[in-house]
Structures are given as structure tokens and as C-alpha cells.
Amino acid sequence: MSDRKLPRLLQTPAVLLLLVWMLVPLGMTLYFSFIRYVLNNLRRPEWTSPSLSNWRGFGNYEFVLNSKDFVLAIQNSLFIVVSILFLTVILGVLIAVLINKAFPGQGIVRVLLISPFFVMPAVNAVLWINMILDPVLGLQGIAVNGINDVLDNLRTMPVLGGFFSLWPEFEPISFRATQTSAIAVIMMVTWQWTPFAVLIFMTSLQSEDQQQKEAAVLDGASVWSQFRFLTLPHLGRPIAIVVMIQAIFHLSLYAEIEIVSRGNGNKNLPYLIGEFANNNIGAASATGIFAVILANIVAIFLLRMVGKTLME
Amino acid sequence: MAIVAQSSKFGTYGRPILAWAVGLLFFFPIFYMVMTSFKTDADAVKPEFLFFFTPTLDNYLNMAENYDYWRFAKNSVITAVLATVFTMFVGIPAAYAMAFNPSRATKDVLMWMLSTKMLPAAAVLYPMIYLAKGIGLYDTKVLIVTVLSLINLPIAIWMLFTYFKEIPKDIIEAGKMDGVNTWGEIKEILVPLAWGGIASTALLIFIFCWNEAYWTVRLTTIDAATLSKLIEGNRAPEGLFFGRLSAVSTAAVGPIVVLGWFCQKQLVQGLTFGAVK
Numbered sequence: 299m300s301d302r303k304l305p306r307l308l309q310t311p312a313v314l315l316l317l318v319w320m321l322v323p324l325g326m327t328l329y330f331s332f333i334r335y336v337l338n339n340l341r342r343p344e345w346t347s348p349s350l351s352n353w354r355g356f357g358n359y360e361f362v363l364n365s366k367d368f369v370l371a372i373q374n375s376l377f378i379v380v381s382i383l384f385l386t387v388i389l390g391v392l393i394a395v396l397i398n399k400a401f402p403g404q405g406i407v408r409v410l411l412i413s414p415f416f417v418m419p420a421v422n423a424v425l426w427i428n429m430i431l432d433p434v435l436g437l438q439g440i441a442v443n444g445i446n447d448v449l450d451n452l453r454t455m456p457v458l459g460g461f462f463s464l465w466p467e468f469e470p471i472s473f474r475a476t477q478t479s480a481i482a483v484i485m486m487v488t489w490q491w492t493p494f495a496v497l498i499f500m501t502s503l504q505s506e507d508q509q510q511k512e513a514a515v516l517d518g519a520s521v522w523s524q525f526r527f528l529t530l531p532h533l534g535r536p537i538a539i540v541v542m543i544q545a546i547f548h549l550s551l552y553a554e555i556e557i558v559s560r561g562n563g564n565k566n567l568p569y570l571i572g573e574f575a576n577n578n579i580g581a582a583s584a585t586g587i588f589a590v591i592l593a594n595i596v597a598i599f600l601l602r603m604v605g606k607t608l609m610e
Numbered sequence: 611m612a613i614v615a616q617s618s619k620f621g622t623y624g625r626p627i628l629a630w631a632v633g634l635l636f637f638f639p640i641f642y643m644v645m646t647s648f649k650t651d652a653d654a655v656k657p658e659f660l661f662f663f664t665p666t667l668d669n670y671l672n673m674a675e676n677y678d679y680w681r682f683a684k685n686s687v688i689t690a691v692l693a694t695v696f697t698m699f700v701g702i703p704a705a706y707a708m709a710f711n712p713s714r715a716t717k718d719v720l721m722w723m724l725s726t727k728m729l730p731a732a733a734v735l736y737p738m739i740y741l742a743k744g745i746g747l748y749d750t751k752v753l754i755v756t757v758l759s760l761i762n763l764p765i766a767i768w769m770l771f772t773y774f775k776e777i778p779k780d781i782i783e784a785g786k787m788d789g790v791n792t793w794g795e796i797k798e799i800l801v802p803l804a805w806g807g808i809a810s811t812a813l814l815i816f817i818f819c820w821n822e823a824y825w826t827v828r829l830t831t832i833d834a835a836t837l838s839k840l841i842e843g844n845r846a847p848e849g850l851f852f853g854r855l856s857a858v859s860t861a862a863v864g865p866i867v868v869l870g871w872f873c874q875k876q877l878v879q880g881l882t883f884g885a886v887k
Contacts (some may be wrong), residue, residue: 304792306713308703309704312700316760322741326737401625407629408633409871410634410636413871414636417863417867418837420827421863429639440657536882552732568731568732586730586734586736587733601724
């Protein structure tokens, strides 16, 4: 065996494993998406095992496209992902700029800040929806009660009481309801992923050209214009990468949505796939193919960016 | 110059105060969870912010009884450790080949590996369940270890590749002159040289395996169920049991959060595939 062949052969196990891992399930999903395949059907028992004789063509795709949940799920997926991206990037840049310069306890603050990122998603969701956002027992409920108590006391004051009695009582919000459960998911995921953005932006800020900055200070550039014309352009690439990596992760959010509301009024594509798959594997597979397409649109951009730096 | 003076004033007082406030705010939910884990269930659901209370260890002592914690924890440890070992075992030779004997296709192979990471899990879950049940591997540790390894293999290879690239090729070549074979090169030269990079890659992969919540929850029922499954199984508003729920949650995330503190830098590399330095 030649000098170069053996070393190259060393990558074959990894390549083969990943090839099988990708092609087999994806091929099966594609196959299932074109046949009638359900888990239970007493009248048509032949549909309960996958077979080419149950060919349905694009029927599953039509069924999925025509279900009103599909449009809602896409809308909701995008609403959740875009909101999280918006919040994490803005908070991430602000916090990274804030803690990038040395101050007493910088190391400890970094450790405090990064911690949420390592909390497992299920714990994150259980903690937030029960102990923080619950309208009665959570901190939210406790805080609203506290404010109302203070207001009650103010109302009994001799003169100003009349003024305060014009104020309404505050109502705690239930984050398990249809309209609010997406907000709860956005809050908990933002809490978890802002640290990730901060960490990446900080890493990038450390390679910022300090001489250029000093020159700008000597030229009398304001803090804002330093940020606007030096720091922000420097962060352009990391921001793009944070956006794309998060988009890929958050398009497949599941645990948080399941735990907050069991998808009540707040489904995303993975959740919809799960619901279809309770019985209709064909429809679930067709939805899965749509999810693959959506993820690929994001992935192409990410791969291009990463590819550029690969061989530097 | 006025601006410089102003910003230094902010630097002395404003920045530390604001930074500490932000840090404490982000840590607060974790602190609150840990604090609640030392409350009795009765104290934990009092509708007031109870900061002073008589701490109790009961929630931790009763964890085995209330949640069968140790069985899930054991599964988490076993599957995460084995998956990490297996990933490194496949990943190190692959990254070695790509870093020291690159071909024209290497870049494309790396990109393709990365792209497998972007396949939405939900899209391929049901074929996996079908296959796993078909070959009798559903709800076994073998299956979970395999899946955890495969979803993390691309990240491992990428991280190792970026570490190995930094090692001068001459050192590896020198080994060749001495008549060391390929395995010897990896074992005797590469691994000792890149030990730091290999260790931090393994650490990060371990964290990812531990926190994985989609596959591990949906491919298990009892026998191979991990801590993610335990917590998701107790998602219902437990109402009166905040104390014990906090204890089991703290026990599930505590070790990993502490591990995470030690590999912040590697996290950046691992998650951005070396694109942010």
C-alpha cells in the first residue's frame, strides 16, 4: 500500500457512517411521503405497513399543504425563530461590548453569563414555565401580586388615595394560552442563547484592531461612531454566523414547545410532524420533506460562509 | 478629550455595575432553581418571594424515591461517555487523514459532513423508529450511543481538524522517517501533541450528548431513558412539587454547567466550525 493511501483510508469509516446515517432515513422519509402509510386504520389494514402498492403520488403533499395547521406552523416557526434571532443578536452585541473591557470580576461575570447555555432544554422549559412565568406560583404571579398589594396600600392614603384608586389592578398573564405560549418559548430560548451570541461576539471583539481604535479616539471620534463604524462592521461576519447557526437550531425547537403548551396554538414544523405522526406517517413524512427544504435554504448560506475560511 | 474623560468615568463605575447586573440577571433563574431545591415543597409554593427559609436536603435525599433519578442518571452517563469515546475513536483518524493528507476532495467532504448536521431531526425520526423497532434496537443504549455519536461526529471532526491543522506537518513526517506506521503516528505523535484539543473536543461532545433532548426522548421508553426524558416526563405543572422538581433539575444540569465553565473557548470553535476566531 502506498504511502498516501492508508492515511486517506482512515476517513472512510467516518464518511461511510455519516453517509448511511444521512441517506437511509432521508430516503425512507422520501419514500413514506409518496405512499399511504398510517399506524391504525381498521377498514384499510393494508395501509398500516409501508408498501409500494399504496402509492399516493403527491397526495400527502397536497394534504399537508391544504391543512390549515401547516400555514400556521410555518408562520409560527418563522415568528419564533426571527424573534429569537433579533433579540439574541441585539442583546448579544450590547452585552459583549459591555463586558469586553476589563473590570473587577470580569471572569466571574463571564461565567455567570454563559451558564444558561449549558442548561438542558427540558430543564430550561420546566423551570421557566412553572417557576418563573406561572401566573400564580411563579415569580411573575408573585411580582404582580406584590405590585397590587402596594397599590392597595396607596389607595388607602388620605389625599393621594383618590388618584391611585383610578389605577387598574394588574392581571398576571398565563403563558400557556394560545396567544402567549409562543412568547414564553421566545423568552426561554432567548435566555439560553444570548450567552452563546455574547461568547462569540466577545471572541471576535478580541481580534478587533486596537490601533485603529486608538487612532479614532485621538481623532476625537465619539463612542457611538467608534461603535458604529469600527466595532459593528468588525462584527458583521460573526453576526451572520450566529444568525445562521441559531436559525438551524431553532427551526427544530421541540422540547420547549411541547413543555410550554403541548403545541396548543403554538405549533412549529417539527411539532406538526409529531402530530401527524401520531397516525399518518405519510403526511408526517411529507411535512418532514418541507422541513428539510426550509433548513437547506438556511444551510446553503451558512456553508458558503464557513467554506470561505476553511482552508485559510 | 471630553469624551475620553466621560468614557473612563463610565469605565470606572458604570461598566462594572451594569455588567454585574446583567450577569446576575442571566444567572438568576439558575440561582432561583438551586435555591428552591433546598425548600420544602410547602415553602416552595408559597405565593411570595421567600428568600429566608429553613433549608432542607430532603428533596435531594428523596430524589431516588420520587423520580428514580439514579437510573436515568446512570443511563445519561453511560450513553454520553460511550458516545463520546466512539465519536473520538472514529473522528481522530478521519481528522488526521484530512489534516495531514488532504486531497482535492477534502474540503468538500468536510462541508458535506457539516451539512448532515443540518438535516432536521423531526424529518427523519419516524424512519429511525421504524428501523430501530424492526431490528429490535428501540429503547436500547446501543441505539442511543449510535445516534448520539452520529449527530456529533461532524462537529468532532471539524474541531479536531482545526486543531490538527495547527500542528506542523514536519513533526508528523519526522515520525515517518523513523519508520513509525500510521497507527503509531496517531498514537505516539499526534495524540500527545494535540492532547489539549482532543480533550476539549471530547468535553464538548460529552456536554452535547448529555443535553440532547430530541432523539433520546423519542427513541426510548424506559430501559435507555436519560435525564432529558425524566425531566420532560415531569413537565406537567407539578404545582405542589416545585421543591423536588428543582432538586432533580439541579442534579440534572449542575455537573454540565460546571463542565461548561471550563470549555467556553472550545465552545466558540466547536459551534462556529472554526469560522470565528
